[in-house]
Amino acid sequence: MKNNIFKHIFLAVTLILGLISCDNREIITIDNVSSPIVMDLSANSLVLDKNFPGNPALTVTWQSAAYSVPTEISYRIEIAVDKDFAKPYTLATVAGSQRAAAFTMLQMNDAAAAIGLVPNVSAKMFMRVISFLGSGHSLAATSNVTSLMVTPYVLTYPDFYLVGGATYVGWTPEKAQILYKKENLSYIYTNLQSGENFRFLGQLAWDGKNYALNTPGTKAGNQYFKQWSDVLTKPDGDEENIKFTGATGVYKITINATLGVQTIELKQSPIATYDFPEIYLVGNIAGNGWNETNAIPMTTIGDGVYEFTSTLAGDTEFKILGQKSWGNLDWGNISGDGNTGFVGPKGDNGNIKFAGDGSSYKITVNLKAGTYKIIKI
Known part of the structure; x- marks a missing residue:
């Protein structure tokens, strides 16, 4: 009996030691042996040209980092x-065996804007390369720092065109x-339909730039907005569009296209509807003389659209x-x-100012779209 007890104890101890031994064999320590070194910039100075945004501007090459165990x-x-590097900006992330990265005029200009370089002024841009392992950026090692002089051009922000089932x-x-x-x-007051999808285009066509949320599951080419309203x-099962989940009504859409900011904010308008039995014009138009009690009625066309035809002088407001x-x-x-062609509600508007020539003009106001037009007839 005692022999059996000793045998069981011996086997248990042996098993525990074996497990510990196995665990120890699976612990691998990876150390950084050498940091990456920036070997060359293809230019010491850059004068960026807005006329050739796709042209090559700069190539950065570096010597690879080394770790004690072969790894990606x-x-x-x-x-x-x-x-x-108090406020570093990531110009690019490169994986695998690449030891060089090339950048266009537009990419370098966007990068210069992101770190606050002033357009048309030559200034120093500092650059470094950091090696790391995995998505957690572990065991990071930093290269030497090099620099070049950069003269950026005035940044042109994109146009945004609204399209989709949620839109007018x-x-x-x-x-x-x-x-x-x-x-x-970029902003507009316009009606949005609850539960419907939409997106922004960079042109009046599908082909070209499309803008949606920068979120997993959205097509890479459409990812743009880094922050957005709740x-x-x-949308589920949709890799191209944005879903509007708020209540149906007129919203102010505001896009901040500053590089690295790229936000979209939706805020319901203080005048959340667009279809009224009658709307009126007041000002130095058709003899009104800013008399609100005798405001001039517009003709209702339907679905938030109204028209009025009159002769307009050079100082019409x-x-x-x-x-x-x-x-x-009040719109x-x-x-x-001004005369932008876009309407805003009370608290976010001014007079519509138009330089007529005494001819007859048709004024069309579309409160659903958030626009107005003044066309000579």
Whole structure:
């Protein structure tokens, strides 16, 4: 009996030691032996040309890093305005056996804008290469720092055209609705349909640039917006579009196209509907003289569209009212006085200013689309 007990104890101890031994054999330590070294920049200075955005501008080459165990290594090329890289910007990430990366005029100009270089002014751009393992960027090692002088050009921000089932225009790209653009911001007040999909185009056609959410499952070429309002999401089983989940109504869509920011915000308009029995014009138009109690009624065409025809002088200014008073229903030129062709509600508008020549003009206001037109007839 005692022998059996000793045998069982011996076997148990042997098994435990064996398991420990196996675990020890599976622990592998990987150390960085040498960091990557930037060997060459194809230029010491760059004067970027907006007329040739696709032309080659710069090639960066480096010597590979070394680790104590053969493994897949990735490289991240970073730039900054200072040699200490207080705010580094990732120019590119390269995996596998590549030891060089090439960049176009447009890519380098976008990169210069991202780190805050001033257009048309020559300034120093610092560059380094970081090696790492895996998606967690473990065992990172940093190269030496090198630099070049860069003269960027004035950045041109993209145009955004709205199209899709959630929109006023439907899925016809030739009718896609352009947003009003002012430098890095594009915006519009327009009606959106709950539960429907949409996207932004960079042109009045499917072929070319398409813009959607930068989220897993969206086609790589369509990924653009880095942050978005919570009423937007990626549709199930759809790799190209955006789904609008808010309540149906008029929203202000605001896009910030600043490189690296690239946000889209939706905020419901203070005038959330578009179809009114009657709307009016008030201003120095058709003898009104800014008398709101005698505001001029427009003809209702239907579905939020209204028209009025009159002779217009060179100093014409007017606004649109939903009542014969200065009440809450008030529209004008978006974000201030002017003639942009886009309407904004009370609190975000100014007078519509138009230089006529005394001829007859048709004024068309489309509150569903968020636009107006003044056409000579």
